[in-house]
Amino acid sequence: MHPLGVRSLRGSTTLRASLALLALSGVASQAHAQEDEGVRLGITYRPGYVPALAITDIDAEAPFAAVAAAIDSVIARDLDYSDRFEILPVPDSLRAGSAVNYGLWNQLGAVWLVEGTLTVSGQQAMLRVGLHDVVYGSLKEVQAFTLPPVASPDFRMAVHRISDAVVEWATGEPGMAASRIAFSRRGEDGTWDIHVVDSDGQGVQRATRRNALVFSPAFSPDGSHIAFQYQSNSGDESGIYDLELETGRTSAVTSGSLMHLTPAFTPDGSRILFARYASGGTEIFEVDRSGGSPRALTSTAVGDVLGPTIAPDGRRFAFTGSAVGAPQIYVQEDAGARPRLISRFVRGADSYATSPDWNPLDDRIVYQSRVQGQFQIVVVNADGSEMRLLTSEGRNEDPSWAPDGRHIVFSSDRGGYHGLWILDTVTGRARNLLRNSEDQLPDWSNALGSDP
Amino acid sequence: MRPTARWTAMASLILFGLMACSSNPEPEVEPATDETPPAADPGPDPAELAEAAARSLCEEAEAAARRGDYDGARRLYNQAMSEYAGTECARSASSEIDRIDAIETLEERIHFAFDRAELSDESVATLNRKADVLRRHPDVRMTIEGHCDERGSIEYNFALGMRRAQAAKNYLSGLGIGEDRFRAVSFGKERPLDPGHNERAWAQNRRDEFVIENLGSI
Known part of the structure; x- marks a missing residue:
């Protein structure tokens, strides 16, 4: 079990309102009971455990800090929109750092940690992304991705593909950001x-x-x-x-x-x-x-x-x-x-x-x-x-x-x-x-x- | 109606291609100046005056017909016949009224029940009247447009509108009117006649429109 206990179960909505509504209309009018047969459906969402994920600032040399920050925010939003993680706010002390301290991340409640390094040489930009399994204290996956120039129309889509890779590493299932x-x-x-x-x-x-x-x-x-x-x-x-x-x-x-x-x-x-x-x-x-x-x-x-x-x-x-x-x-x-x-x-x-x-x-x-x-x-x-x-x-x-x-x-x-x-x-x-x-x-x- | 309000109304009518349905009040026809001139004054010839007044009535009537105001056009032709009998306009008025009647019959819409493309008894009667006109004028061609109300899905309504257009086309063909004289198209729920969101508007919008492509001998 996690040090901070149960993660919030985002979106754990079990809407029974429509069921109640159907029941009510059945009482109000017997004549409509037959019609309701065709649509007697309930809304049920059964969310399971949603693991917490943290993303540190992407490491980059000073001239490329703005690009790195932009990539960071795209990936963070993609992972949030994937609805497979609870995105953890990261304290400033841990935002940028050298070696990963699994103990500290564990105390924060993170299950997954994403970190990256951006290197630019000439026109070529390379983003090395690692996914850490905080619970097991190990690097689960790491891969270097070539990025097109920032001005290229395919730049954002290339970043979305990196987000989808992270989703697949963590869950074994495909993402949908690059679409x-x-x-x-x-x-x-x-x-x-x-x-x-x-x-x-x-x-x-x-x-x-x-x-x-x-x-x-x-x-x-x-x-x-x-x-x-x-x-x-x-x-x-x-x-x-x-x-x-x-x-x-x-x-x-x-x-x-x-x-x-x-x-x-x-x-x-x-x-x-x-x-x-x-x-x-x-x-x-x-x-x-x-x-x-x-x-x-x-x-x-x-x-x-x-x-x-x-x-x-x-x-x-x-x-x-x-x-x-x-x-x-x-x-x-x-x-x-x-x-x-x-x-x-x-x-x-x-x-x-x-x-x-x-x-x-x-x-x-x-x-x-x-x-x-x-x-x-x-x-x-x-x-x-x-x-x-x-x-x-x-x-x-x-x-x-x-x-x-x-x-x-x-x-x-x-x-x-x-x-x-x-x-x-x-x-x-x-x-x-x-x-x-x-x-x-x-x-x-x-x-x-x-x-x- | 204030000018701006009138413009807005006109603009929306143009948008929906519904000039034919303009309900704006039309300017009254100038009262005919039919006072008999003093005998002493040779003045203009009364017959010429009557011809001029009748001619302007006929021009008004043609303009009204072009706008789709068939009642207005008929009223003007009837006025010409009763007030200026013997003028050129009055002599042609009767056949012009027949012509307007034929066009109005051809253009009369038919309506449908929700999610249905079957012809009602009323629609069959309307189509029978169209068939009479079409037999008298074998060179007339028409486009039949099927339309739907806003309640269903966009795509399904395109298909339903086509069934409605085809229903009218098939019925008229069944009466022996050549199939090649009609083109069936569907606009789904994209071109409502009444933009309202109530049963009255929906009933208006579930319809076939008949657009005359070639007036032929009419």
């Missing part, structure tokens, strides 16, 4: 364009300038391209387009007079699944990334089928389908196979479930569902088991998993702060990513390697 989120932003003239932002809310960039109806961005697996739905303002043109982020070049993957929407790359990046109007409604098709003739994967012929999201195995996919008369979430094994309903549909009730996103690491799917008349985020296993409510406040829509498989980004007006939000599905901790009510349909990239 981006793409989304649609509505302009003042009512048109939409794709924007991207780093996972920590920095570096917002407009990625398309089409001044049209540009929706549903979807990152390619390596994060270098974004597929999106394009529709001209008159509705004359529609298609799935591909954007190369570095050059800003766009090209049509599919186009035609019929509506094309909701693209998603397969995990190997070779194909794009999307929805297109067929007869009676939209169906899901797949097409080679470079174009060609699309192949139908669904043949529901009743209502709409859209919003495909593909399992890590590259074979199964989930989607929104409305064959039962209201949109619900389905999982299908393969092209032409019979889809299986996984959201909870109650005929005659206010059932409405859309916008699924398959976890990049496991078999869980998040989606939005109407609960008590308001959209909330729900997580469920691909077989329909272990359904759980993740939000209860405000209107919450269009969730997308982070590459760490535990955070989600979604649009929300919770607490009156309308914009994009990030939620840790383990601790329940939420943070505002961008505060702009015109930002919608976020898609979280995979971890971005150094050479996308």
Whole structure:
């Protein structure tokens, strides 16, 4: 046990309010009891032990102290945002130092200690980072990372990758700091364009300038391209387009007079699944990334089928389908196979479930569902088991998993702060990513390697 | 209405491309100066005066029709017929009213229930009237735009709007109107008619709009 005893369990929220609310409405009106069946879900976060982590000042020669401090603050924030550590305030006496005194750090309550040294020779900057296991009194990992010039657009992303390395050393699991989120932003003239932002809310960039109806961005697996739905303002043109982020070049993957929407790359990046109007409604098709003739994967012929999201195995996919008369979430094994309903549909009730996103690491799917008349985020296993409510406040829509498989980004007006939000599905901790009510349909990239 | 308020209202109308729905009061037509001139004064020819007054009524009427104020246009044409019978404007007024009636019939919106794309009895009656006009004017082409209320998800509403547009297109095609005369598009919930957040606004916004692309012989 730790000298200072139990660490604070950040975000140990067990919200029973929604359960109480459901119980109340059941008493108030028997007639509504049936409707509530479809949404009888509780919010439960079961945070485990959150180890404390301390970061000392990065050691650097005087001319590079400012750069070192900037790197320090980025890493500290990344590790905080990872929601896997309690970040300890470090007393001045221990901020910069020579040899690590495990006893002192142990007394402060630290479980992990991160220290680093920045060396610069010419244009080349090198950051040597060590992770110490304070409890065992040993250096767990150490690695030297080459950094691009501070002015380089990749500098911050390079630092994020170091943060993710620290997360992986300490937990054995991937981080998500080195990633981006793409989304649609509505302009003042009512048109939409794709924007991207780093996972920590920095570096917002407009990625398309089409001044049209540009929706549903979807990152390619390596994060270098974004597929999106394009529709001209008159509705004359529609298609799935591909954007190369570095050059800003766009090209049509599919186009035609019929509506094309909701693209998603397969995990190997070779194909794009999307929805297109067929007869009676939209169906899901797949097409080679470079174009060609699309192949139908669904043949529901009743209502709409859209919003495909593909399992890590590259074979199964989930989607929104409305064959039962209201949109619900389905999982299908393969092209032409019979889809299986996984959201909870109650005929005659206010059932409405859309916008699924398959976890990049496991078999869980998040989606939005109407609960008590308001959209909330729900997580469920691909077989329909272990359904759980993740939000209860405000209107919450269009969730997308982070590459760490535990955070989600979604649009929300919770607490009156309308914009994009990030939620840790383990601790329940939420943070505002961008505060702009015109930002919608976020898609979280995979971890971005150094050479996308 | 104060000028600034009026400008704001106009700007938002332009934004939504809804000039057709302007409810701003239109300037009253100048009262016709139809006093008979004193006999002694040769003055202007009364017939010419009547032609001029009627012509200005017709111009007003055309402007009103262009704005989508079909009731106003009809009122002006009727006024021309009753007050300036025999003028060129009055002689053409009756066919102009027929023309406006046809355009208004073609443009009449149809509405839908929440999360539904089925045509109501009322919508079927509206589409039947459109079909009559379309049969009389075989060169008319239209874009049918499906729209949704704000309550569902952005992406799902695009699909739902397309089903609503296709429902009208399929019905009209089923009546024997050539399918190639219609283009179905969806704007999802992006272009609400009424920006409100209540059932009245939602009911207005769940609709098909009919945009005439080619007036043809109308």
